Amino acid sequence: MSELLTTISLMFIITGPFLLIGNRFDLPTVPFLIIAGIVAGFVIDENLALELARYGIALLVFMFGIRIDLTNARPILRDSEVAAIGQILVVGGLGIGVGILFGIPLAEAVYLGIAVAFSSTIVGTALLQTEIRQELVRGRLAETIHFIQDLVAIVILLVLGAETLTADPIATQLGYGVVLFALAFLLDRYLLDVVGRLADDSDELMIIGIISLLVLFVAAATLAGVSIVVGAFAAGLAIRYNPVEHPGLFNGLVSIRDFFLAIFFVTVGALVVVPFVELGVAASVEKLLLVVGLVILTAVIKPVVTTAILIKSGYEARTSTLTSLSSDQISEFALIIAIEALLLEMLTQNVFDAIILAAAVTMITSSLTQQYNERIYRAVSSWITFEGTHAKIDERSSVPERPTEHVIIVGYGRKGQLLVDACENSDLPYVVIDNDPARLDSISSACDAYVFGDAMEMYTWDKANVEAATLVVSTVNSTPVSNRLLSFDFEADLILHTDDAAEGVTFFERGALYVSVSDVLAGEELAQQLRRLFDDGLSPEQLREERIAELNTYVAVVKDRDSGIVDVSQ
Amino acid sequence: MVLEVQLTTDLAIILLGATVLGFLAKQTGQPTIVAYIIAGVILGPAVLGIVGVTELTDALSELGLAFLLFLLGIKMQLEDVRHILVPIIKISIPQMAAVALAGMGISVVLGFTLLESVLIGLAVMYSSTAVVVKMLNDKDEATSLHGKIDVGVLLVQDIVVVILLAVLAAGRPDDIAEIATTLAIVLVLAALVTVAAIGASQYVLPHVFRRIADNTEVFFLIALSWAFLFVFISDEINLFLAPFGIEAYLSIEMGAFLAGLAIAQLPYSKELRDRVNPLTDLFVMIFFVTVALTLERNELLFYWQEALLAAAVLMPVKFVIFFSLINWQRFSLETTFLGSINMIQISEFGIIVGVAAQQGGFIGTEVLGFLTLLALVTMGVSVYFIEFNHRLFERVEPVLSRWAVDGEFQESKKTYRDHAVVIGLDEVSNTALPILTDRYEDVLVVDRTVDHIEQLEAAGYDTLYGDVQNTTIRKDAAIKAADFVLSSSVQTEINKAVLREAADDATVFVEARRIDDARELYDEGANSVLMGPHLAAVRLERYLEMYFEDRTKFQHLIEGDKEMIELKVDHSTAIVEGDLDE
Structure with missing residues (x-):
């Protein structure tokens, strides 16, 4: 067996137990890969695996590029680009400042700034899966912020390729990078179609073909002297496609990426010179202090700054x-930038180690803060009253005269819209509560009365004059919101939504007038249809025609509202 | 210095070459293995000489073989293999002896020296694991009876080749006793590793994998970690034995196979196949390309006429030997034919044995070239025989029928037909289960959550753990043969895949979130698309009006719904407690 294969074997063997521990406590995978790497560093020669690790980087960036959907990206980008860029500048600046305080030269301190400014897409979005699935505002917001940060990180990698930071090579580098990207845009899926046709439905050839294209772009980047990351990203853009078009290809690429990416993170960990063990006490303390500094910046200062910026750009406090x-x-992009800089000898071992260690620590703490986020918010908001938020709610809400005997509708998704229509048809007074800035325009143009605020906050309800309301209908499928509404103990009747029948029963018990459980309704409908098929002799084809007719009637009813592609899950 | 790290061009060229020839092969209907081998010959020193073997390609091709065997292991259910163990031993040992003798005889006739002929005989007796297993995987026949016989024989050959390599590495063996000791040690080691793997699959792995099965990424990485553990132990077993003064090796292929076998006994293994498959494809491709990379043109072609002649004689000889032996073990005619026709090539191990023999000073480079060319040619040709093995059988069946015996080994696997498949257990599909059980003999539930699978099994349902997005899972659920399919997934692409797979006359229920998706699904042939949220929205709108117009009627309606929800909760607990069937 070759030496390289022995190295890879050891890497994976050592990783196993660490992953089990991480999984046991529901923590993300990446930090445990890094920690396994730190341990593996004692027994393996990580330089052997560096080349494979770089394939991991290339595949990571490539898959990021593949998923960029330029047609849909535009409207969401506007929301949070200010926030994202502001956060990068402020937190990055602070990082550089801390570096200089530690006596690190500016050229290296920049990397500290980069490290603290960017957040991890892998860890962040993995933690936010539920929020993203429920299409909550903060899920989308966080996704966009991560996305913009990743883009900026790629630009930095492009610049980083120029080994000396004089203006001229950067210009050339950017030139090559731009040429690659231009090529990617010109090709615009053309290559994917060609590969698809040639591979003729064979997943094996499709995967090998796509990996070949990636390697071609990476080779072009290497020839031009720019970072392989730039090549990989351009390759992703050139091929970008909707994963559902070729599920076999996508699953295959994910497997291959996960394999190489694991090698990358373990290698990164193995590159760390471990304090105290491989290093004297004084140097270790210095390194650890730097790590602590980075952790505080990332885990404490960064969220504070981000919160402030987001509140400033119109999102409410929660x-x-x-x-x-x-x-x-x-x-992970900060890790890539760090490793590239280390290889280019633009970063000393000490600073590199500090960044890697701080990354592992913050990835773990981050999943903890995510777990306890509601409590942290409660605690913080009890110390500080978020200034100006009420003014903001007042400014963006419109409740003409204090309504009485009205219906309060929480959430202006499809369900909310249907309810608003029902109220308007029967001349019932109503107030809509929502807090998604993306919906503000449609709410303000379609609704007579609305409060633009968080349903978790009492002020929002005062504003909607809940004391005088007859009925409160929440269309939001979120347990914290439902619990909060139940705990307010309003005089008005309360109608809630949930996906979980058991939860529905508890809501009934706790005093909800009605709980809408869509899956139970759908289940009942299904049972009825099955009985008609099996017992009443309805033929499957008759059922199909009947169902299509029903759909058409339904569409005709809601047609004037919009094109019918809006999700009703909220 | 780390600064020098650049991605090597060799791997890039291999990838590109293999891709181009792979596409060509696909377009002209040739098997991809042939394309990869030819790509290697063209890129290697024999023709263009632009690619050599590097540390990276070497490691990746080794990894390819290891993964191939790991993947194979994942597919093997222990009880399916157990009953054919004895026949496999009875087939493989005489087969190797007979082929070795035949190879020796041909070599002597072709003018090789006696020592060379003996070594050629020893090198040609194996069939190619890479070719046979890859083709079986691609054709989805790895778990068919003939597939299992072939795989079993290949593994026995694997043990023999490991022993032979150990002997060759030690130089010229002093006496028979030394060979016997090595043989004994290797057999004991192989047995120990097997026991360890099977023991783990009984006592350790169920607990470990139960916890991680719901997290695909961790599951995949832990499975790889497990595989590498066995690969490492098999390869470095010498390190562990050295203190005892024993010297022995096991092949990494065998370690990988056993690691896979241990995982295969778990209910969560199916999904792993689709995860490991792409990596295997990629690395095995590198393996086939690099096979031809070691030799110069004149070395490879020195004995080209002899190699072609030997290939022409050995392939039919191998077929006849395999056919008689498998037939002797009273397998059905079809199994015998397919099991034999698959195994007619010379293995990559032949080349490895050749390399060891050349390094040990037994043969010259030209003979190694002869062996390499022989292996390349027979692999390439045999791929076509495997590709078209069923059609060939149909042609020759009348001729062969006089050797027919009463097939002793019959497959007793449960196959689904006209059954109901329920994809994903949730509140909606849960409602349908009792109704479907009344109607259908077999109701199979496919789900990706370990808890659900355990609840359902306790309640007496057939279950399949895995994601329907994977073709393997769809195949195992026999969606093609189902009479009724209910998918509770709201992902339109999954539902479309299910609709396309289901038979035209099957009744298919799916779920959707959006109106446009629902339309698409009806266009694809769905009989009913359930849209829970829309249903809830419409109902709520009606209730709201009722609330203000007719409070008693409203009360009445919501009481009905409330009962339904409570009933639902009781019913879900019933599933957990397993008293649904009563």
């Missing part, structure tokens, strides 16, 4: 805080 708590870790 959404802002919860979003910030999902980006309080160091990014």
Whole structure:
């Protein structure tokens, strides 16, 4: 067996127990890969695996590029780009400042700034899966912030390729990078179609073909002297496709990426010179202090800054805080930048180690803050009253005269819209509560009365004059919100939503007038249809025609509202 | 210095070459293995000489073989293999002896010296694990009876080749006793590793994998970690034995196979196949390309006429030997034919044995070239025989029928037909289960959550753990043969895949979130698309009006719904407690 294969074997063997521990406590995978790497560093020669690790980087960036959907990205980008860029500048600046305080030269301190400024897409979005699935504002917001940060990170890698920081090589580098990207845009999926046609439905050839294209772009980047990351990203852009078009290809690429990426993170860990063990006491203390500094910046200062910026750009306090708590870790892109800089000898071992260690620590703490985010928010908001938030709610709400005997509708998704229509048809007074800035325009144009605030906050309810309301209908499928509404103990009747029948029963018991459990309704409908098929002799084809007719009637009813592609899950 | 790290061009060129020839092969209907081998010959020193073997390609091709065997192991259910163990031993040992003799005889006739002929005989007696297993995987026949026989024989050959390599590495053996000791040690070691793997699959792995099965990424990495553990132990077993003064080796292929076998006994193994498959494809491709990379043109072609002649004689000889032996073990005619026709090539191990013999000073480079060319040619040709093995059988069946015996080994695997498949257990699909059980003999539930699978099994349902997005899972659920399919997934792409797979006359229920998706699904042939949220929205709108117009009627309606929800909760607990069937 070759030496390299022995190295890879050891890497994976050592990783196993660490992953089990991480999984046992529901913590993210990446920090445990890094920690396993630190341990593995004692027994393996990580330089052997460096080349494979770089394939891991290339595949990571490539897959990031693949998923960029330029047609959909535009409208979401506007929301949070200010916040993302502001956060990068402020937190990055602080990082550089701390570096200089530690006596690190500016050229290296920049990397500290980079490290603390970016948050991890892998860790952050993995933690936010539920929020993203429920299409909550903060899920989308965090996703966008991560996305913009990743883009900026790629630009930095592009610049980093120029080994000396004089203006001229950077210009050339950028030139080559731009050429690669231009090529990617010109090709615009053309290559994917060609590969698809040639591979003729064979997943094996499709995967090998796509990996070949990636390697071609990486080779072009290497020839031009720019970072392989730039090549890989351009390759991703050139091929970008919707994963569902070729599920076999996508699953295959994910497997291959996960394999190489694991090698990358373990290698990064193995590169660390471990304090106290491989290093004298004085140097170790110095390194650890730097780590502590980075951790505080990332896990404490960064969320504070992000929250402040988000509140400033119009999000209310809770959404802002919860979003910030999902980006309080160091990014895998920062790791890539660090390793590239180390290889280019633009970064000393000490600073590199500090960044890696701080990354591992913050990725773990981040999942903890995510777990306790509501409590952290409660605690913080009891100390500080978020200034100006009430003014903001007042400014963006419109409740003409204090309504009485009205219906309060929480959430202006499809369900909310249907209810608003029903109220308007029957001339019932109503107030809509929502806090998604993306919906503000449609709410303000379609609704007579609305409060633009968080349903978790009492002020929002005062504003909606809940004391005089007859009925409160929440269309939001979120347990914290439902619990909060039940705990307010309003005079008005309360209608709630949930996906979980058991939860529905408890809501009934705790005093909800009605709980809408869509899955139970759908289940009942299904049972009816099955009985008609099996017992009443309805043919499957008859059922199909009947169902299509029903759908058409339903569409005709809601047609005037919009095109019918809006999700009703909220 | 780390600064020098650049991605090597060799791997890039291998990838590109293999891709181009792979596409060509696909377009002209040739098997991809042939394309990869030819790519290696063209890129290697024999023709263009632009690629050599590097540390990286070497490691990746080794990894390819290891993964191939790991993947194979994941597919093997222990009880399916157990009953054919004895026949496999009875087939493989005489087969190797007979082929070795035949190879020796041909070599002597072709003018090789006696020592060379003996070594050639020893090198040609194996069939190619890489070719056979890859083709079986691609054709989805790895778990068919003939597939299992072939795999069993290949593993026995694997043990023999490991022993032979150990002997060759030690130089010329002093006496028979030394060979016997090595043989004994290797057999004991192989037995120990097997026991360890099977023991782990009984006592350790169920607990470990139960915890991680729901996290695909961790599951995949832990499985790889497990595989590498066995690969490492098999390869470095010498390190552990050295203190005892014993010297022995095991092959990494065998370690990987046993690691896979241990995982295969768990209910969560199916999904792993689709995760390991792409990595295997990639690395095995590198393996096939690098096979031809070691030799110069004149070395490879020195004995080209002899190699072609030997190939022409050995392939039919191998077929006849395999056919008689498998037939002797009273397998059905079809199993015998397919099991034999798959195994007619010379193995990559032949080359490895050749390299060891050349390094040990037994043969010259030209003979190694002869062996390499022989292996390349027979691999390439045999791929076509494997590709078209069923059609060939149909042609020759009348001729062979006089050797037919009463097939002793029959597959007793449960196959689903006209059954109901329920994809994903949730509140909606849960409601349908009792109704479907009344109607269908077999109701199979596919789900990706360990808890659900355990609840359902306790309640007496057939279950399949895995994600329907994977073709393997769809195949195992026999969606093609189902009479009724209910998918509770709201992912339109999954539902479309299910609709496309299901038979035209099957009744298919799916779920959707959006109106446009629902339309698409009806276009694809769905009989009913359930849209829970829309249903809830419409109902709520009606209730709201009722609330203000007719409070008693409203009360009445919501009481009905409330009962339904409570019933639902009781019913879900019933599933957990397993008293649904009563």
